[in-house]
Amino acid sequence: MNMQNSAPGGEARYGEAISGEQYGSLGIEDSGYPKALRGIADPPPRLYYMGKLAALENPMVAIVGARRATDYGRWAAYNLAHRLSERGVAVVSGMAEGIDSFAHKGALEGPTPTIAVMGNGLDICFPKSNLALRERIARSGLLLSEYSEGTHGTRFTYPARNRIISGLSIATVVVEAGLSSGSLITAEYAAAQGREVYAVPGNINRKLSVGCNKLIKDGVLPLVFLDDILDDLGLRTKAKAVRRGKAGTVGMLVGEKRDPAPYDISCAAGMGELGADEVLVLGAVCEHGEMTVDDAAMLAKLSVPTVTCAVTLLEMKGYVHFDGGRIMVAN
Amino acid sequence: MISSVMTATLCGPDTELIRVETDISQGLPQLSIVGLPDATVRESKERVRSAIASSGCDFPLRRITVNLSPADTRKEGSHFDLPVAVGILIASEIIDPALTEGSAFFGELSLNGGLNRAEHGVALALGLKEKGIHSIFVPDGSIGEFTNIDGVSFYAASTLSEIVDHLSGLKPIVPAVFDFAGGWGGGDGAHATGSGCGAEGGGASPCAAAVAVCGDFAEVKGQERAKRALQICAAGRHDIAMYGPPGSGKSMLASRMPPILPPLSRREILEVTKIYSIAGRDPYEGRTVLGRPFRAPHHSISAAALVGGGSRPRPGELSLAHRGVLFLDELPEFERRALEMLRQPLEDRYIDLSRVGYRSRYPCEFILIAAMNPCPCGYYGDPTHECGCTERQRRRYASRVSGPLLDRIDLHTRVGRVEYSELSDTERGSCSSAELYAGVVKAVGRQRERNSPPDGAEASAGAEDEGEARFTYNGDLSASDTEKHCALTGEAERIMRSAYDAYGFSARQGKKLQRVARTIADLDGSDEILACHITEAISYRRPKDILGDAEG
Helix, strand or coil: CCCCCCCCCCHHHHHCCCCCCEEEEEECCCEEEEHHHHHCCCCCCEEEECCCCHHHHHCEEEEEECCCCCCHHHHHHHHHHHHHHCCEEEEEEECCHHHHHHHHHHEEEEECCEEEEEEECCCCCHHHHHHHHHHHHHHHCCEEEEECCCCCCCCHHHHHHHHHHHHHCCCCEEEECCCCCCCHHHHHHHHHHHCCCEEECCCCCCHHHHHHHHCCCCCEEEECCCHHHHHHCCCHHHHHHHHHCCCCCCCCCCCCCCCCCCCHHHHHHHHCCCCHHHHHHHHHHHHHCCCHHHHHHHHHHHCCCHHHHHHHHHHHHHCCCECCCEEECCC | EEEEEEEEEECCCCCEEEEEEEECCCCCCCCEEEEECCCHHHHHHHHHHHHHHHHCCCCCEEEEEEEEECCCCEECCCCHHHHHHHHHHHHHHCHHHHHCCEECCCCCECHHHEECCCHHHHHHHHHHHHHCCCCEEHHHHHHHHEEECCCCCCEEEHHHHHHHHHCCCCCCCCCCCCCCCCCCCCCCCCCCCCCCCHHHHCCCEEEHHHHHHHHHHHHHCCCCHHHHHHHHHHHHHHCCEEEECCCCCCCHHHHHHHCCCCCCCCCHHHHHHHHHHCCCCCCCCCCCCCCCCCCCCCCCCCCCHHHHHHCCCEEEEHHHCCCCCCEECCCHHHCHHHHHCCCCHHHHHEEEEEEECCEEEECCCCEEEEECCCCCCCCCCCCCCCCCCCHHHHHHCCCCCCCCHHHHEEEEECCCCCCCCHHHHHCCCCCHHHHHHHHHHHHHHHHHHCCCCCCCCCCCCCHHCCCCCCCCCHHHHHHHHHHHCCCCCCHHHHHHHHHHHCCCCCCCHHHHHHHHHHHHHHHHHCCEEEEHHHHHHHHHHCCCCCCCCCCC
């Protein structure tokens, strides 16, 4: 392992911001160099890093997607990342705007460090708006790049780093993507590298779902439950133990796979945690999909205040996601 | 001889009693006015000279000195014409001074002796009443403004000679005395939402009259949640922010607010009328402001026009919306500086305008309705339109409205696009203004009973209000009153506690939601805040990832 703890001239500007953090570089021959990455067709000869190298010891899953994300995509990225992090999986992404940022943010809420792979030198923050996020990742996670300090990103470097994102990970999840999205490049790399690829399905009338849906058509695994991926990685049992330990916390039920049928309302009600109104509202939302409070009131034949009330309770119990306008089932 | 006549001038929102002293002495014919008159007052001598001559009296061809006392207060306004003229007539012994004891005069004179309406009449009359004046001589044309002021006799005249005839006993003017118990408030404002406290006046409900002007909520289809939120605002005087794509009905909803607002009480009517009078603007064309104001300034408004300003501060839109609604459409398009000025008034409900020599405090207890798009193109989060904005564009748009400002707004709701099928769906019930209004009146009644200050504290101050209790709307409850009236118990308390954890409320947001829950309970006719009330309130919290909070 080649640790360079003395700051070369180029890094000095950022020396203060990252004081106490480790930074340096790994050659492909170094023992710390991620094994998974060594096996890909075109591994970077040298990896520059900032943060905790220990992050590379966890199983890694990449979450990538569009920069112009919808609420749905942000929600999916955030929650999936959070869930993975809680199960000890390191989330890898590219720290771009949109899905990438939300994946990192979700992962930072969990205990496992997250890994950001940059398409520029580590002393440059791109996009600038993610300065705070970059700081958080550098402190508790890991920033990686194949480019040395001072290298600015170009239209070639960002697609190129996607091979590292997929190469590091056992699986890659595409959350939202248009037809010409860079995330599709990542998915291609992952498939070529023999890694698992998942796509989060979306509505067929949305531009940002086309990429994902097309991936599914081409044979990529659809992510139907947030926990699918944990099952496939064999992390489910561990997950259960963690969850039991924190049972009762608000939001714990988000994304939990409910057996036998996940949307069996009678089953949920049987758990004794839902009131009659909540069951009606949840039933309507499950059946008809995303809707407004007004729609739910009409479908469930309840008054608007009653529905509002039920929705808030459902949200706090983690069954739905409510943004002040539309109600969405929280998987 | 030296005469002395009373009138008044405005100092910010307050009225100062001015004594017009006139001395006629030997010397070259000359009329000089001293005592810090402004240009309008100084010019009055030309109008006074002609008016007296045209009224058939002799203008004394001697040395006349008019002193406006106290001499160090700036005097402004054309209403000084009448007191100066009357002063000269008394000093030249045409009018008996004894007859003007306890009387005050204001009005602008025409060269032909006619009396014209002058600005700020109501504010001046209210101030004079407080200073113990029992009769006021006013121009005939503006008598309509004073219908809400009781305890003062108004003598309305259309010419100076009518006043001379009255004071010399030739032809007395019948004073107009307005009595609340009796006949005021014929509802002469088309905008009127109330014809008195409690709206007991028989016939059509005040709501129905206003609906004819503003439109009915029933016309807004498929926005029941937003309507419910507005009803809560109207009942408890809460502020609201609505987010939604263009054309979803935000402005339509806001403009239908006046009819469902509770009727103005007498005291409130006077407050509102006074502010309009001071502003010198008269959107009601001389009629008393009976309805609750609805102000919707365009987003190009300057900061000073919004909060009030000028070297002698005049109230701005904030104060003109006092006791009514301030609707700020396209909130992020407003000047940043102007918006940030809203912070303190939203918290304290008054605004202090300090200028050299003046400090004016104007009230601004309005309901703020802010409407905005979620992003520059307007379609972010819309299920059918694709939003074409980048994250950065969204963030920049959002950052035009600061977090602290949004934090001060009680309710937040998204207003979604309505499908055509919903618009044409006749089965879908649409709550009408009359239904909403009935709920508001009930809830306001409950607040009046509960939120009134304890007996005695206000008894002296509000004695003339004839039992009309002053009370605080839930939205204005102080911290200690929130503790007292909005206490959460049992299940409600448990839910609030987990909501604090789940949504990371600030202390202010939490208290605001508690007050909103109080209003919801009032609408429900419940003494206690139940679990369903607090959960409904929580659903109106500030959404995390919309404007202002890109951190998600």
